[in-house]
Amino acid sequence: MLELPPAEQHVPNPIHATVRNRILAALPAEEFKLIAGKLHRVELALGQSLHRAGEPIEQVFFVDSGFISALTMLSDGAPLEIGLIGAEGVAGVSVLLGATNSYSETMCQTAGGAYRITTAELKEVVAQAPHLRDLLLRYTHVFHVQVAQTAACNAHHELGQRLARWLLAAHDRSGVAELSLTQDLIAVMLGVRRSTVSIAAGTLQKAGVIRYQHGRITILDRVGLENAACECYEAVASEYRSLFGEHPFESPSAVAPLA
Amino acid sequence: MLELPPAEQHVPNPIHATVRNRILAALPAEEFKLIAGKLHRVELALGQSLHRAGEPIEQVFFVDSGFISALTMLSDGAPLEIGLIGAEGVAGVSVLLGATNSYSETMCQTAGGAYRITTAELKEVVAQAPHLRDLLLRYTHVFHVQVAQTAACNAHHELGQRLARWLLAAHDRSGVAELSLTQDLIAVMLGVRRSTVSIAAGTLQKAGVIRYQHGRITILDRVGLENAACECYEAVASEYRSLFGEHPFESPSAVAPLA
């Protein structure tokens, strides 16, 4: 395992200091320099697709704000979310494992920004940047754990728990307590009917944990939400912590250096 | 992407010719030589655990015959299968992504054999063996796709389809039409009640697709089983083919060289 020095001690590049993506922020300055010129800032709008299922992965996205869903498209046309990607991660990393095409659809759930790099350029940089490579592979692993936990969760846990888990994950990744999310959208992500979400959300609302207002959902009681969620939230967060340090989703400046 | 020469043209090592594990078999002779001395043949008994959830991954297993389940352990004690590993793969590869502990339990479902190597030795070899590294990363990706598809499948597909899918996967990995599998065991894997499996299996049996005989299940009509299964089987198999060539589960000697 590589020992990464605290990123904060090596930031001559002014852009580096403003990057919120955890992986980029954690890079030592010399590696950031290698990649910085190849990154293009892009704004992500709600509903925008970054990768289409089955199509080549031409760009990789270091998410900086907002978050992205990875969705498996079933043949009956129903999409189903398998994982969330926020500023802690990257959409399209599977190119580093040798994939050329995307097995999932990645699309923006909450508008934000990202740094885009071409697949070819990323591979070039990675060949010269062992810290970056190590961070990306670790992220790949954590994402895999998230997906695996989702598989178990989908089979075993009731919607109320799954909804709470999903809201926690969304809250972590967006960083704000008020999210622009319709029940319709959440229903698609969780693969259930919208009216079923309505009932589950109503229960959380009556318990004073969240408030729903026409496309905006506000998290009132984070702890209450954690209690309402299944273990799956914590299982994934803890795997993240064990590979990336103690504060997976806080702003990079507040984060302990990676171990 | 590395261009791998056909393994068959480079087999001075007599052991190499007998290896059924697809990854080892696909290695060029010089790389096989690097790893061969560090591999220890082990027999795997039904129910044997290779890795415990949460515990360090000390050994990595190149499965040679039989197959392994990767299971997520939920806090209520219920295990749930997230993926199958046969001679096409390896149990414990996540060490190459930087994981130190196993997030899943891996255990033997059908007795067989494997080649074991310590994590430390594998990492050493991989540093000098680019083909091996490439193959292992590609396998990691394909396994990830399997898990992702399982997440969607668990949420959307009915047990009859899931059972058929699972039997196909087991059939592929074991290579034999008669499997020693109780309904009890399958029920645990799929996360449902045993009696629910009994009903679904009864339907397949009435359709003449399988036969059940006290812990032995015989696949009578492979095509019928494929028709009864959901798309998820084919989705995973096709991802495998796109990364490893046309014949994922046949014996290595019948397999086209990797592209």
Place this chain on the structure above:
DNA sequence: TATGAAGTGTGCGATGGCGCACACATCCTT
């Protein structure tokens, strides 16, 4: 400030799978 669009709450019959229980069949052992 009226109107429509978007989003949310609710109702009702249907159904897949749960939880539990038990009978029956097959195999192994003695």
Place this chain on the structure above:
DNA sequence: AAGGATGTGTGCGCCATCGCACACTTCATA
């Protein structure tokens, strides 16, 4: 050949979620 252990089929009430439908509320905009 008898008896126990293991494995399979079935029944019944229950519940979460489905599928569909509709009313109500909030917001944006003309």
